Amino acid sequence: MKNSQVTIKDIAKELGISSSTVSRALKNHPNVSPETKKAVTDLAEKYNYQPNSIALSLRRSKSNTIGVIIPEIVHFFFSTVISGIEDIAYSAGYSVIVSQSNESYDREVIDTFALSKNRVDGILISMSRETTKYDHFETIHKRGLPIVFFDRVCDAINCSKVVVDDFDGAYQVTRHLIQQGFKRIAHLAGPENLILSKHRMDGYKKALKEHSLEFDESIIIRGRAADNETLAKQLTTQLLNSANPPDAMFAINDRAALGVMKAVKEKGLKIPQDFAIAGFSNWEFTAMTDPAITTVDQPGFKMGQEAAKLLIREIEAEKDEVIEPEIKILKTDLIIRGSSVAV
Amino acid sequence: MKNSQVTIKDIAKELGISSSTVSRALKNHPNVSPETKKAVTDLAEKYNYQPNSIALSLRRSKSNTIGVIIPEIVHFFFSTVISGIEDIAYSAGYSVIVSQSNESYDREVIDTFALSKNRVDGILISMSRETTKYDHFETIHKRGLPIVFFDRVCDAINCSKVVVDDFDGAYQVTRHLIQQGFKRIAHLAGPENLILSKHRMDGYKKALKEHSLEFDESIIIRGRAADNETLAKQLTTQLLNSANPPDAMFAINDRAALGVMKAVKEKGLKIPQDFAIAGFSNWEFTAMTDPAITTVDQPGFKMGQEAAKLLIREIEAEKDEVIEPEIKILKTDLIIRGSSVAV
DNA sequence: ACCGTCACCGCAAACGTTTGCGGAATATCA
DNA sequence: TGATATTCCGCAAACGTTTGCGGTGACGGT
Numbered sequence: 001m002k003n004s005q006v007t008i009k010d011i012a013k014e015l016g017i018s019s020s021t022v023s024r025a026l027k028n029h030p031n032v033s034p035e036t037k038k039a040v041t042d043l044a045e046k047y048n049y050q051p052n053s054i055a056l057s058l059r060r061s062k063s064n065t066i067g068v069i070i071p072e073i074v075h076f077f078f079s080t081v082i083s084g085i086e087d088i089a090y091s092a093g094y095s096v097i098v099s100q101s102n103e104s105y106d107r108e109v110i111d112t113f114a115l116s117k118n119r120v121d122g123i124l125i126s127m128s129r130e131t132t133k134y135d136h137f138e139t140i141h142k143r144g145l146p147i148v149f150f151d152r153v154c155d156a157i158n159c160s161k162v163v164v165d166d167f168d169g170a171y172q173v174t175r176h177l178i179q180q181g182f183k184r185i186a187h188l189a190g191p192e193n194l195i196l197s198k199h200r201m202d203g204y205k206k207a208l209k210e211h212s213l214e215f216d217e218s219i220i221i222r223g224r225a226a227d228n229e230t231l232a233k234q235l236t237t238q239l240l241n242s243a244n245p246p247d248a249m250f251a252i253n254d255r256a257a258l259g260v261m262k263a264v265k266e267k268g269l270k271i272p273q274d275f276a277i278a279g280f281s282n283w284e285f286t287a288m289t290d291p292a293i294t295t296v297d298q299p300g301f302k303m304g305q306e307a308a309k310l311l312i313r314e315i316e317a318e319k320d321e322v323i324e325p326e327i328k329i330l331k332t333d334l335i336i337r338g339s340s341v342a343v
Numbered sequence: 344m345k346n347s348q349v350t351i352k353d354i355a356k357e358l359g360i361s362s363s364t365v366s367r368a369l370k371n372h373p374n375v376s377p378e379t380k381k382a383v384t385d386l387a388e389k390y391n392y393q394p395n396s397i398a399l400s401l402r403r404s405k406s407n408t409i410g411v412i413i414p415e416i417v418h419f420f421f422s423t424v425i426s427g428i429e430d431i432a433y434s435a436g437y438s439v440i441v442s443q444s445n446e447s448y449d450r451e452v453i454d455t456f457a458l459s460k461n462r463v464d465g466i467l468i469s470m471s472r473e474t475t476k477y478d479h480f481e482t483i484h485k486r487g488l489p490i491v492f493f494d495r496v497c498d499a500i501n502c503s504k505v506v507v508d509d510f511d512g513a514y515q516v517t518r519h520l521i522q523q524g525f526k527r528i529a530h531l532a533g534p535e536n537l538i539l540s541k542h543r544m545d546g547y548k549k550a551l552k553e554h555s556l557e558f559d560e561s562i563i564i565r566g567r568a569a570d571n572e573t574l575a576k577q578l579t580t581q582l583l584n585s586a587n588p589p590d591a592m593f594a595i596n597d598r599a600a601l602g603v604m605k606a607v608k609e610k611g612l613k614i615p616q617d618f619a620i621a622g623f624s625n626w627e628f629t630a631m632t633d634p635a636i637t638t639v640d641q642p643g644f645k646m647g648q649e650a651a652k653l654l655i656r657e658i659e660a661e662k663d664e665v666i667e668p669e670i671k672i673l674k675t676d677l678i679i680r681g682s683s684v685a686v
Numbered sequence: 687a688c689c690g691t692c693a694c695c696g697c698a699a700a701c702g703t704t705t706g707c708g709g710a711a712t713a714t715c716a
Numbered sequence: 717t718g719a720t721a722t723t724c725c726g727c728a729a730a731c732g733t734t735t736g737c738g739g740t741g742a743c744g745g746t
């Protein structure tokens with residue numbers, strides 16, 4: 001149990017010089033004689049000196065840590081984003097501390113202030129599904145703490161954001177379904193308070209319009225089905241049993257698409273011959289179902305990278321330097337699989 | 344940009360008292376008059392005083408942060424474990440900083456020392472697949488930094504560990520296959536340097552022996568197929584085309600099981616009538632395939648919780664107190680699904 | 687008038703590091 | 717020899733907090 005690490009003071013004492021000199025010697029400051037430098041570095045190496053990062057943080061009033069708040073960690077997309085964040089953060093010398101809101105507004109507020117109290121240098125956030133008030137963001141942002149939103153962004157705060165081109169992704173996947181010959185394409189929509197739901201809906205509408213298909217509210221599934229596979233299945237079954245059922249479905253995300261698929265299979269329809277399905281996000285499992293699900297790939301890793309870059313840029317800006325908020329829109333990638341086209 | 348947070352000194356200055364008194368007033372120390380206390384707490388509230396956790400860390404030489412090293416974040420099981428770790432850590436007042444080794448030994452070493460340099464109070468580790476040398480663990484452990492291993496544990500280090508009862512899980516799932524009437528059960532084994540591979544193999548063997556089935560090396564798939572779906576599929580196809588093919592497969596994990604499933608489907612065999620499949624870990628997607636895959640649930644969340652508890656217990660032990668390393672073995676849960684039994 | 691007790695508060699050191707400033711010793715020059 | 721420049725180093729403050737110890741003043745008891 002050699003408890004304490006060796007410090008600058010220890011080295012100074014052993015060499016009979018002051019800590020200032022040791023500090024300077026270690027960073028190769030010109031005002032230190034070569035002999036002293038050598039003595040210091042030798043001893044530092046011998047004792048395996050590691051600068052105390054906490055003392056450094058206090059001195060510089062900078063923790064070199066960034067906080068991340070996401071709805072959930074156990075989630076293919078978000079964990080991919082974290083991976084991207086860490087990639088950039090680590091190579092820039094930052095640690096990453098992650099906390100999850102579990103899609104709860106209250107928890108998100110707690111997490112936000114906890115990170116602020118922990119003196120992180122900046123925060124990356126993807127909002128919870130419940131969040132409709134933004135005071136907690138406002139508060140810490142006004143305090144001068146850099147914030148960057150990603151994916152589930154907040155329009156009310158004037159800061160940098162990274163999103164995926166939801167509109168275009170939805171447009172492309174819907175167009176694909178139309179090009180495959182499907183005529184009556186339903187849409188399972190997302191929660192109304194997330195902008196991405198609106199964007200995807202708009203992309204869907206644009207594709208319909210462009211191909212002279214009319215938008216029909218009766219084949220739109222709204223509400224909480226987006227993240228509830230069972231509900232998605234139920235509502236799809238209902239739709240399939242209706243008078244004028246759809247022949248394809250674009251679901252707002254892959255989990256919902258899976259619910260749709262189960263409903264369609266249960267009904268005895270063949271995929272994609274009788275009914276085509278497309279999701280959104282390219283979650284891992286979409287390649288594993290039978291048939292595999294057509295979807296839209298969101299560059300999660302890249303999103304994490306970009307968000308981290310924007311944040312660090314802001315953190316490391318000079319005091320008087322004014323950083324204009326930047327909105328990064330990442331292109332999506334249409335992944336065509338068996339659920340929408342015969343292989 | 345109100346840059347600086349208010350400090351104890353600021354409050355002290357404004358009230359014309361010393362920082363010591365403010366500090367004591369804030370923690371309700373008896374040696375402070377009620378009036379002073381009130382004045383201090385009022386002002387603290389007014390300015391929304393937040394203790395500077397970095398200064399605290401320096402003072403107490405304790406960062407209240409724990410480090411986690413896992414092979415990858417984008418992984419259902421490991422992200423579940425993290426979730427469990429955070430659950431315990433946050434309620435005990437610790438932050439969690441996560442880093443991933445990406446299954447690389449070199450990266451694991453770097454991460455280990457980076458965490459140590461960042462002055463975490465303890466480390467939770469699940470080893471990379473590559474790791475066969477343990478000097479980096481040894482070094483920091485000798486330095487007195489508490490370590491707890493989980494899942495992929497290291498026998499060479501004498502510290503607390505949390506594992507799943509791999510032996511029993513494998514035994515149960517194999518027995519289940521036997522009870523369903525399958526006679527020639529193959530096994531896709533894991534990397535040899537991970538103890539869990541051996542344990543699962545042993546559980547498999549025990550079930551065979553108990554039912555008087557002989558162990559046949561020719562239907563064991565070894566090598567790198569465990570985390571390579573494509574390879575798993577190839578080798579399974581090879582096995583299916585052999586002279587005396589198996590009628591069931593217990594795969595060391597779910598990803599491999601999926602490869603097996605694809606091979607079996609491609610061969611035109613019916614699952615489970617002609618061929619049964621079982622995996623291990625209960626990854627999310629196993630419930631989503633068609634048919635759903637029988638597997639063994641590993642309590643990832645609970646594992647995270649237990650590991651965090653053990654670590655924090657060690658961190659918060661008194662200096663002279665001797666903490667005996669503890670090995671926690673968590674029970675698994677057999678999840679029977681369509682791939683091994685007709686519904 | 688002296689002493690002891692008590693309640694309340696401040697001083698200063700400590701955690702480990704950085705850095706502006708000044709000072710001592712040596713070297714350079716007139 | 718005396719003045720000045722150069723080289724190297726230490727002092728002390730600062731980051732924000734905690735805490736042992738000592739100090740002050742009021743009060744009651746003898």
